[in-house]
Every structure is written in structure tokens, then in C-alpha cells.
Amino acid sequence: MKASDLFVRCLESEGVDYIFGIPGEENADMMMSLLTSKIQFILTRHEQSAAFMADVYGRLTKKVGVCLATLGPGATNLTTGIANANMDRSKVLAITGQTSVNSLHKESHQNMDVITMFKPITKWNWSIRSTDSIPEVIRRSFKISLEEKVGATHIELPQDIAKMNSDILPITPTETLRSPANMFLIKKAVQLILNAKKPLILVGNGCIRENATFYVRKLVELTGICSMNTFMAKGVISDKSPRHLQTIGIKEADHALLAMKESDLVIAIGYDLVEYSPKFWNHSLDKKILHIDFTPAETDTYYPPTVEIAADIELSIDLILSELEKEKQRDPGITCFPFRDIPELFKKIKTEVSHKISEYKEDTSYPIKPEKLVTTVRKILGYRDIVLSDVGVHKLWISKIYNTYFPNTCIIPNGFCSMGFSLPGAIAAQIVHPEKNIVSMCGDGAFLMNVQELETAVRLKLPIIIVVWVDEEYGLIALKQKMEFGKTGFTKFSNPDFVKLAESFGATGFKVNSTKEFEHIFEKATHATGGPIVIAVNVDYSRNAILLNDEYCDLPGK
Numbered sequence: 001m002k003a004s005d006l007f008v009r010c011l012e013s014e015g016v017d018y019i020f021g022i023p024g025e026e027n028a029d030m031m032m033s034l035l036t037s038k039i040q041f042i043l044t045r046h047e048q049s050a051a052f053m054a055d056v057y058g059r060l061t062k063k064v065g066v067c068l069a070t071l072g073p074g075a076t077n078l079t080t081g082i083a084n085a086n087m088d089r090s091k092v093l094a095i096t097g098q099t100s101v102n103s104l105h106k107e108s109h110q111n112m113d114v115i116t117m118f119k120p121i122t123k124w125n126w127s128i129r130s131t132d133s134i135p136e137v138i139r140r141s142f143k144i145s146l147e148e149k150v151g152a153t154h155i156e157l158p159q160d161i162a163k164m165n166s167d168i169l170p171i172t173p174t175e176t177l178r179s180p181a182n183m184f185l186i187k188k189a190v191q192l193i194l195n196a197k198k199p200l201i202l203v204g205n206g207c208i209r210e211n212a213t214f215y216v217r218k219l220v221e222l223t224g225i226c227s228m229n230t231f232m233a234k235g236v237i238s239d240k241s242p243r244h245l246q247t248i249g250i251k252e253a254d255h256a257l258l259a260m261k262e263s264d265l266v267i268a269i270g271y272d273l274v275e276y277s278p279k280f281w282n283h284s285l286d287k288k289i290l291h292i293d294f295t296p297a298e299t300d301t302y303y304p305p306t307v308e309i310a311a312d313i314e315l316s317i318d319l320i321l322s323e324l325e326k327e328k329q330r331d332p333g334i335t336c337f338p339f340r341d342i343p344e345l346f347k348k349i350k351t352e353v354s355h356k357i358s359e360y361k362e363d364t365s366y367p368i369k370p371e372k373l374v375t376t377v378r379k380i381l382g383y384r385d386i387v388l389s390d391v392g393v394h395k396l397w398i399s400k401i402y403n404t405y406f407p408n409t410c411i412i413p414n415g416f417c418s419m420g421f422s423l424p425g426a427i428a429a430q431i432v433h434p435e436k437n438i439v440s441m442c443g444d445g446a447f448l449m450n451v452q453e454l455e456t457a458v459r460l461k462l463p464i465i466i467v468v469w470v471d472e473e474y475g476l477i478a479l480k481q482k483m484e485f486g487k488t489g490f491t492k493f494s495n496p497d498f499v500k501l502a503e504s505f506g507a508t509g510f511k512v513n514s515t516k517e518f519e520h521i522f523e524k525a526t527h528a529t530g531g532p533i534v535i536a537v538n539v540d541y542s543r544n545a546i547l548l549n550d551e552y553c554d555l556p557g558k
Contacts, residue, residue, distance in 0.1 A: 003131040004029035004162040006170070008037045010138040013170040016066050018042055018057065018431065019095075020050040024070020026097030029162035042431070042460070045452035047074050049424035051081020051094065052450070056388070056425040058091035059208075060408055060432045064145050065090070070097040075114045080418050083121040086152035087274055087415035088232065089205055091145050093153050094118065100160035101129065118154040123147075125154035131166035139171040148294030149272075150209065178294070181311035181319060188307045189290050190323045193223070194336055196265035196288070198343050201227035202248070205415075206270020206293050206313060207236045208407045215317040216269055220244070222321055224338035225267070226346050228256045230275045231395075231414040235404035243342060246353050247399045249276045249414070250547055255349045255356075257281060262345050264288065268305075270313055274415045278303040292316050356546075357401050367538035368515045370394070370469075374401040376519050377467070380526060381437055384409055386429050390422035390442035393475035394539075396547050398441060420449030426464040427457050437526045440466045444495050444536075445474050454505040457532040465525045468498060468536045479544045498536035512537040 020042045023031045034041050044050040047069040054065030069078045075096040085092040099111050118125045124144045126137050141153040207216050213236050220227050227237050228245040237244045248256035260281040267290045279302040291297045291305035309316050328334045360371040383405045389398045389412045404410040413421050426440035447468045457464055478491040502509025512518045518537050525533045
């Protein structure tokens with residue numbers, strides 16, 4: 001068959017349902033092949049958005065998200081979204097077109113070395129030079145993308161190769177099972193736990209994937225060990241858990257960090273150092289560390305595991321729990337399993353965290369306080385509805401204030417941290433979960449970076465809700481500048497009329513004038529159908545200094 005047809009048949013064999021992207025001259029054969037495919041092509045308004053959509057699709061499914069662009073500027077536009085997916089450990093395949101092979105050795109229109117450009121932001125990439133290699137290249141790219149740690153891959157298809165023919169058939173994927181952990185290491189891990197006085201479980205991004213959530217929750221419940229999560233692991237442990245100290249990750253000041261410093265054993269499960277450096281919680285190198293992840297630990301001065309278990313997270317935790325039970329049966333004198341008493345400092349921190357979340361839930365002042373905005377959204381949404389945070393100071397408020405009860409219901413990009421993520425991400429989330437309310441929370445800076453995707457949402461009739469936090473400033477940068485220099489520089493800007501902007505795309509827009517009005521409009525938006533809703537709300541960012549303050553509010557001193 002024709003090479004572009006073979007390429008599409010191979011994608012179908014991998015279970016691809018959607019491709020997000022923009023057609024170009026050099027991928028025209030691929031577009032024609034997609035016309036007769038069961039794969040749905042989602043036309044976006046920018047290639048970066050296509051990559052973000054594929055990223056979120058990969059996070060919310062067990063499949064690889066796929067995005068497509070042409071050569072040159074189409075490929076370069078993909079790079080930010082692909083880098084974001086790769087560093088956030090999201091399963092994505094980027095497909096780019098290319099000029100004919102006989103033009104690659106010389107200066108030609110839009111010709112550049114896309115393969116070299118994508119190498120540092122993908123796990124693997126390749127340029128197809130033979131039609132017969134297409135099934136192998138595609139199977140390999142999917143396999144590598146899905147291998148832990150999952151990430152992005154990239155395939156380039158030159159336009160002359162796409163027109164050739166091949167007799168080769170697609171390769172059918174086979175299921176692979178991970179091996180269990182070494183029992184010698186499991187026994188060492190169990191002794192670490194039994195000898196610890198103040199252990200803490202640090203839940204990382206790896207626990208979101210492969211259904212590890214059930215076993216991590218089981219570990220917390222059966223051992224009684226207190227836990228906390230990174231930004232990208234929100235919801236693995238429910239914020240309702242009395243032993244869960246919620247989110248860590250604001251390095252300047254963090255109540256969860258106070259608990260971490262007090263602990264003598266950190267059980268790091270699926271922990272990604274890219275999110276939060278161990279230097280902030282193990283600066284004195286005085287902690288024992290139990291590393292449990294799909295892959296070996298990253299080499300870091302401040303992260304030297306005492307025991308390192310690189311195996312399937314679910315199987316490893318199950319074996320640890322079984323061995324703990326055996327130890328208790330052998331020695332009835334073991335009283336630390338389960339840990340019945342919560343350390344006093346941990347109790348105090350849990351009380352303080354809960355206090356900070358609920359402190360302003362009844363406040364009606366305007367501009368709205370960040371705490372009030374987040375708690376209002378939380379109150380109205382269902383437990384399994386999905387909030388996607390963009391990047392900015394609002395991300396810190398969401399990570400600390402938004403109570404999360406299930407994994408992948410609060411998605412925060414925190415590896416590469418690219419602005420402009422949440423609007424296109426919300427589009428993909430609504431495609432995956434049409435039955436849920438999908439909310440994009442973004443600052444006015446981030447919103448305008450991919451605002452053109454409002455047209456995509458309107459065209460697809462997706463009822464996503466976009467809450468724009470308005471302060472006419474790059475708030476997170478201003479906060480950092482004030483903290484270091486005592487003043488800000490070049491962070492202010494002006495905004496368009498968000499209502500008219502939304503309406504010009506065919507969406508519905510609201511400009512909030514009071515805190516009570518925000519609650520009313522947001523509640524109404526959750527019942528809307530047929531298209532996106534933009535809600536612009538002025539936010540009192542004078543509250544931002546609290547994010548960098550670990551003092552206790554109305555509790556006794558530290």
C-alpha cells in the first residue's frame with residue numbers, strides 16, 4: 001500500500017483514536033490517508049496547542065497522545081508542547097512532515113534539521129528513509145513512549161517517502177508485564193519502615209500512572225504513615241485523609257516542608273526530582289530514603305536512597321505490605337505497624353493546612369481572594385470533575401487550596417511548566433470525558449498565549465469553562481522579583497475586553513463584578529452545553545505573600 005496509508009494503518013493498530021494538529025504541504029499525503037481512517041483528526045489553531053492536547057490526552061488515558069505538524073515552522077511550534085509532555089512524563093508522539101529526501105543535503109525551502117532539534121526534548125526520534133521501516137519505527141516509538149518513565153517520541157516522514165509503496169504490514173502490539181521487585185530489597189525496605197520513628201510517604205507523579213493509586217492508598221491506610229504529594233500527584237491520596245498533609249512544592253516556605261524536615265525516613269514513591277528538588281527537604285543529608293519507582297533513582301547529592309527499589313510500584317507496595325504483616329506475626333512485640341499515633345507536629349501542620357484552605361471561604365470582598373476563588377470552584381464541582389491549572393501564581397494557590405480526591409482530577413504542569421497549557425489541555429480533557437465538567441484555570445497572561453483555541457472549542461461544541469484570573473501582571477514573576485529585590489520590573493500589561501473577545505469567537509463571556517456574582521456565574525456555567533464559557537474575575541493578589549510564609553496563623557508558635 002501507499003506509505004502514508006501504511007503509516008495511518010500502523011497508528012490504527014496502536015489504538016490511536018485522535019490526532020491533534022495542523023495540515024501542511026509536506027504532510028498532505030498523510031491528511032489524504034486520514035480521510036479514510038477511523039482516526040479523528042482534530043484541527044487546532046496552533047501547533048503548540050496540538051502538542052498540549054496530545055499531552056493531556058496521554059495523561060488521561062492509557063494511550064499515547066498524537067500530534068501532527070508540517071516541517072519548518074510547524075515543527076518548531078510543536079517543540080514547547082512536546083518538551084512539556086516529555087518533562088511532565090506524558091505519553092506523546094509528535095509526527096512532522098519533511099521535504100523530499102533528495103533536498104535534505106542542501107539549502108531548500110523551510111528545510112532544517114528537525115531530528116536534531118527534537119532529540120533533547122524526546123525519549124527517541126527518527127526520520128523515515130524507507131517505506132518498509134514504517135511499521136518498525138512506529139511500533140518502536142509507541143513502545144518507548146510507554147516505557148517508564150513515559151514521555152515523548154517523534155517521527156519525521158519526508159513527503160517523497162509518503163508517496164512510495166510498501167508490501168509490509170503493521171506490527172500488532174503485544175502486552176508486556178513488569179517484573180516484581182527483588183525480595184532482598186523488599187525485606188530491607190520493611191526493616192527501614194519498622195525502625196523509623198517519624199516516617200513520611202512522599203507521593204510523586206509516577207503514582208498517577210498504571211493504577212498505582214490503589215496500592216499507595218492501601219499503604220497509607222494499613223501502615224498509618226502520614227503522607228504528602230507533589231503538585232502532579234494531587235489526588236493519589238484523598239485530601240480528606242486525616243493523615244495526608246497535602247501538597248509540597250513551594251520551596252520558599254511550605255508547611256508540608258516543615259513535616260518533611262522533621263521526618264527520619266522519607267518513603268518516596270514515584271517521586272520525580274524534576275518537580276521538587278530534594279535539596280529543599282534533605283539539605284542536611286540526615287534522612288534515610290526508601291525509593292520506590294518504576295525506574296532507578298536519579299543521581300543527586302541530596303537524594304541518596306538507603307534502599308532503592310526499581311520495579312512496578314503496585315507489585316512493590318503489595319510485597320512490602322505482605323512482608324510487614326509477616327514480620328508482625330513473627331514478632332508480636334512490633335508496635336509500630338501500623339503507626340497508630342500521629343506526631344504532634346504533623347497534627348499541627350494538618351490543622352494549619354485545613355485552616356488556610358477554609359479561612360476565607362465565606363469572604364465576599366472584591367477583587368476576590370485567591371482562597372475564596374479556589375474554594376468556590378471546589379464547592380461547586382463534582383469530585384471527579386477536572387480542573388487544569390495553567391502556569392503562574394494561580395498554580396501555587398490551586399496546588400495548596402484545591403482539595404483533590406481522585407488522581408487526574410487536578411492537572412498541574414510542574415516539570416517544564418509551560419504557560420498556555422490549560423485551554424488546549426481542557427479541550428482534550430473534554431474530548432476524553434464529555435460527561436464531566438472541565439475547567440481551565442489560567443492567569444490573564446497565560447490565557448492570551450493560546451486564546452485562538454477558543455475557536456477550536458467553539459467548532460467542536462465543547463462546554464469547557466475558562467476561569468481567567470485577572471490582575472494585568474505576570475504575577476508569579478512579580479512575586480519572585482519582590483521577594484528577591486523588593487520591587488518589580490516589566491511585569492505589567494493591559495488586557496482586552498474578555499467578554500467581547502469570547503463573543504468574537506462564538507463563545508460566551510462574563511466579566512465578574514463581585515465575589516457573589518462569580519459563584520452564581522460559575523454554578524450556571526457547570527450546567528451549560530454547546531460551547532465554551534469564559535469567566536474573567538479580578539483577583540486580589542496582595543495575598544500572594546502568604547504563599548511564601550510558613551508561620552502559623554492562629555495556632556501556637558512553631
